[in-house]
Amino acid sequence: MKYDVKQFELLSNEEIAGGIFDMRLKNDELAPLAKCGQFAHVYVPSKTLRRPISVCDSENGVLRLVYQVKGEGTQLMSQMKSGEMVDVLAPLGKGFKVEKGKRYCLIGGGIGVPPMLYTAKQTENPLVITGFRNKDLIILQEDFKNAGAELVLTTDDGSAGIHGFVTDVLKDKINEVDEVCACGPTPMLKAIADVCKEAGKPCQISLEERMACGIGACLVCAVKVRKDGEEIMQHVCKNGPVFNAEEVVF
Amino acid sequence: MADLSVKIAGVEFNNPIIAASGTFGFGREYSEFYSLDNLGGISCKGITLKKRDGNPAPRIAETPSGILNAVGLQNPGVDAFIENDLDWLKEQNTVVIANIAGNTPEEYCQMAEKLSETAVDMIEMNISCPNVKSGGVQFGTSCESVGAITSAVRKYCKKPLIVKLSPNVTDIAEIAKSAEANGADAISMINTLTGMRIDINTRRPIIRNNTGGMSGPAVFPVAVRMVWQVANAVNIPIIGMGGISKWEDAVEMLIAGASALQIGTVLFSDPYAPIKINEGINKFLDDNGLKSVSELTGTIKPW
Ligand SMILES: Cc1cc2nc3c(=O)[nH]c(=O)nc-3n(C[C@H](O)[C@H](O)[C@H](O)COP(=O)(O)OP(=O)(O)OC[C@H]3O[C@@H](n4cnc5c(N)ncnc54)[C@H](O)[C@@H]3O)c2cc1C
Ligand SMILES: Cc1cc2nc3c(=O)[nH]c(=O)nc-3n(C[C@H](O)[C@H](O)[C@H](O)COP(=O)(O)O)c2cc1C
Ligand code: FES
Numbered sequence: 001m002k003y004d005v006k007q008f009e010l011l012s013n014e015e016i017a018g019g020i021f022d023m024r025l026k027n028d029e030l031a032p033l034a035k036c037g038q039f040a041h042v043y044v045p046s047k048t049l050r051r052p053i054s055v056c057d058s059e060n061g062v063l064r065l066v067y068q069v070k071g072e073g074t075q076l077m078s079q080m081k082s083g084e085m086v087d088v089l090a091p092l093g094k095g096f097k098v099e100k101g102k103r104y105c106l107i108g109g110g111i112g113v114p115p116m117l118y119t120a121k122q123t124e125n126p127l128v129i130t131g132f133r134n135k136d137l138i139i140l141q142e143d144f145k146n147a148g149a150e151l152v153l154t155t156d157d158g159s160a161g162i163h164g165f166v167t168d169v170l171k172d173k174i175n176e177v178d179e180v181c182a183c184g185p186t187p188m189l190k191a192i193a194d195v196c197k198e199a200g201k202p203c204q205i206s207l208e209e210r211m212a213c214g215i216g217a218c219l220v221c222a223v224k225v226r227k228d229g230e231e232i233m234q235h236v237c238k239n240g241p242v243f244n245a246e247e248v249v250f
Numbered sequence: 251m252a253d254l255s256v257k258i259a260g261v262e263f264n265n266p267i268i269a270a271s272g273t274f275g276f277g278r279e280y281s282e283f284y285s286l287d288n289l290g291g292i293s294c295k296g297i298t299l300k301k302r303d304g305n306p307a308p309r310i311a312e313t314p315s316g317i318l319n320a321v322g323l324q325n326p327g328v329d330a331f332i333e334n335d336l337d338w339l340k341e342q343n344t345v346v347i348a349n350i351a352g353n354t355p356e357e358y359c360q361m362a363e364k365l366s367e368t369a370v371d372m373i374e375m376n377i378s379c380p381n382v383k384s385g386g387v388q389f390g391t392s393c394e395s396v397g398a399i400t401s402a403v404r405k406y407c408k409k410p411l412i413v414k415l416s417p418n419v420t421d422i423a424e425i426a427k428s429a430e431a432n433g434a435d436a437i438s439m440i441n442t443l444t445g446m447r448i449d450i451n452t453r454r455p456i457i458r459n460n461t462g463g464m465s466g467p468a469v470f471p472v473a474v475r476m477v478w479q480v481a482n483a484v485n486i487p488i489i490g491m492g493g494i495s496k497w498e499d500a501v502e503m504l505i506a507g508a509s510a511l512q513i514g515t516v517l518f519s520d521p522y523a524p525i526k527i528n529e530g531i532n533k534f535l536d537d538n539g540l541k542s543v544s545e546l547t548g549t550i551k552p553w
Contacts, residue, residue: 002282005521048466049518050314073312089521210308212317214516215282217275219295219324220310233303233324238279 003092003215005043006030007085011062013078018136019069020111021078030090036119037095037206040065041214043087044073051077052211052237054183055091055115057121057143063090065118066114066139077212092214093241096181096204098122105129105177106149107166107192109184113140115206119181120147127177128152129169131184135160143186167191174199182206186250193245203245206209209236224249252535253542254528256488256510258289259410259435261371263290263345263510266531266543267500267524268515269375270491271296271349271414272321277342278334283354283521288528289418291345293512294331296376298350299357301327311447311456316466316493317515320459323351323379328361330366330505340369347412351376355389355399359406366408371411375400378416378441379463387441390416393428404433412489415439415480422476423483430484437480438489438512440473466515469493474506481507481548495523497530504546513524 008025016022025031034040034055040063041050051073057064069078080086096119098104105127108116113130117140120126128149132138134157144151152169153161162169170180170192182192183206196203209221215237225234225247234240254265264287269280271293277286286292304324311318326334331348339346347449348370352358365373377390377399389399400413413429415422417440426437442463447456455461473492481488490508494500495516503511516523531543540546 003279003521004283043519047519048315048317049310088371116448130381153522210310212310212515213279213521214518215279215521217272217279218319218518219275219304220307220319221310221322222304222307222321222324224306 003089004030004141005087005089008088010080010082010084010086012082013080013100015078016066019137020137020139021067021069022078023065023067023077023080025063025065025086025088026061027063030088031058031061031063034058034063034091034093036098036122037115038091038093039241040088040157041092041211042077042089043089044076046076047213049160050089050214052117052214054206055118057092057118063088068111089214094239096242098181102178103127103176105170105173105180107131107180107182107184109166109188110137110207112182112184115183116181117143117147120144120149125150127173129154129166131155131166131188133157165191167195170195177201179203187207189245190250193248196245204242205245205248206241206244207236207248208241211237213237252532252540254532256431256544258489258510259367259372261345261410262412263291265528266504266510267528268293268345268347268489268510269517269524270512271376273514273517276331277339280517280521282341284525287343288525289344291347291371292339293347293349293374294335294339295325296323296349296351296379297325297328297331297361298323299328299352299361301325301330306458308456310491311462313445313447313466314468316464316468317518318447318457318462318464319442320456320457320462322459328364329396329510333363334340336368336370345371347372347374349374349376355402358399358403362403362407365405370409372412373407374412374438376412376414376441377404377413387416387418390425391419393424396425397428397432400429400432400434410435412436412438414441416441416478417443417472417492422477426480426484434486436487436489437484438491439480440469440476440492443469443472445459452552467495470495470499474503476537477503477508478506478550494527495519497527500527500531501534501546504543505550507548507550509544509547
């Protein structure tokens with residue numbers, strides 16, 4: 001059986017920046033199966049739909065999820081206390097494909113930064129570019145350094161790091177890497193895909209769509225992709241969330 | 251251990267819990283959780299004569315105790331279903347129900363004819379999909395059109411024919427009677443209730459199709475009421491659905507008049523719901539000294 005739901009013990013759930021929480025969940029069966037770029041589908045009591053959250057890290061049976069409070073579901077998640085059991089369907093989806101011997105540029109924008117941490121840990125000496133709106137929203141910088149990454153920080157307003165967008169840095173450094181992996185808001189992903197296309201570098205991007213089942217059965221999380229010259233519907237939860245940027249019809 | 255099996259239009263189900271159309275695909279994904287013989291049957295994703303891409307995303311929004319969806323009948327088409335999915339489904343030891351939708355009565359007839367030559371166990375005619383521009387629900391909202399399409403499809407359909415009703419009507423009992431009079435072997439109900447959510451900041455509907463079909467616990471009382479009304483009006487069996495999320499709901503729907511049940515939205519919170527609901531029904535039957543699930547059907551004592 002490929003899919004399972006388990007009760008995970010909540011070890012900690014701390015606010016690490018304004019409205020952004022770092023949740024650690026223990027389950028020795030499912031947590032070790034997680035690969036970079038995959039996601040967990042978290043049951044929130046009283047809600048009909050589970051919330052999809054990317055795997056930020058997985059180590060010693062502990063799954064780490066870093067999430068921003070957006071609406072009622074993530075608000076309720078932020079109130080969960082250590083010792084509680086959390087019902088999680090994981091790991092789901094197709095993550096980033098990383099190969100040995102390649103140098104990767106890993107780009108995260110805002111709340112798209114967390115999945116790049118686990119990805120950084122699976123790659124050698126990656127170049128990691130993290131972009132945030134302002135200094136109050138910066139997360140995970142120490143973690144990336146500990147993972148051995150060459151780390152660049154940008155903010156849209158210049159309140160910390162380089163004043164500018166992740167793509168400004170990418171344009172300068174794209175020749176130092178073999179491939180790009182990215183997660184963040186759609187306009188950012190589109191801009192990254194354009195830079196990669198121009199430079200002739202492969203690019204993988206992680207997409208978001210509203211979900212229900214999380215496994216490819218209900219067909220609600222549709223995304224249009226181009227395969228063999230034909231536009232077809234695929235599903236973010238099963239065929240993704242990570243897609244080859246060249247195939248995505250934005 | 252009570253007898254959970256039920257018989258609908260001559261077809262034997264191991265238990266009364268059937269996966270609801272559109273929430274379970276063609277079964278492959280959920281078979282990665284548990285063996286599909288845990289289900290009495292599977293109502294497959296709605297299929298059309300030709301392949302359909304469906305609506306653009308977002309196709310779903312959450313509502314208090316429920317959801318709205320507007321998938322728009324994305325499916326590979328009837329021929330691809332028969333060629334790629336049916337044989338596999340038939341190996342799963344569960345009843346296979348093909349759910350069909352069309353733009354015209356002729357399309358329904360063509361699909362019924364094709365599927366009658368295959369190993370599907372039953373055909374469920376969806377005349378109640380609120381999420382496609384033409385086809386679907388316009389056949390399901392008046393007694394005349396329901397009668398006309400049912401009798402037309404009946405001529406081509408060699409399998410037991412289930413007519414799936416829309417709740418978006420004034421008098422569902424009259425519609426059910428019309429389906430029965432024109433050859434339906436069973437009724438399934440309810441499809442989703444048309445609804446809408448708007449993002450107050452962008453003032454845009456959350457669903458790209460603007461409106462969607464509502465399902466989940468929020469619609470359960472409406473579904474129970476409608477099943478009860480239809481049970482009082484027809485003699486053919488009813489497959490009840492709409493918001494069933496726990497075994498108590500299942501028992502309630504059976505008491506209201508259903509002979510079998512479909513469950514959909516609850517799978518999104520708990521993929522194991524079919525197994526848990528069957529266990530709960532079984533315990534309820536044992537605790538109440540009942541030998542068979544069918545002893546519950548229609549046992550309501552109305553005031
Ligand atoms: C594959 C994937 C990975 C994700 N990883 C992360 C992550 O690591 N950290 C993080 O903070 N967020 C992540 N998100 C976004 C996160 O799922 C949403 O922010 C969250 O579901 C919002 O729930 P809510 O109840 O707070 O908001 P509400 O707006 O109240 O939610 C209502 C409904 O819409 C859905 N929804 C709303 N916004 C989104 C969105 N952007 N994407 C998908 N569904 C949405 C909800 O799941 C819920 O079903 C990810 C989304 C996807 C698809
Ligand atoms: C995502 C989704 C897709 C659906 N697709 C179909 C469909 O293709 N054909 C159909 O007859 N009903 C479809 N339905 C309706 C369900 O089969 C069922 O009638 C309804 O959801 C009520 O049951 P529930 O509350 O248990 O989900 C769909 C429902 C959902 C949530
Ligand atoms: S969430 Fe059901 S198909 Fe993706």
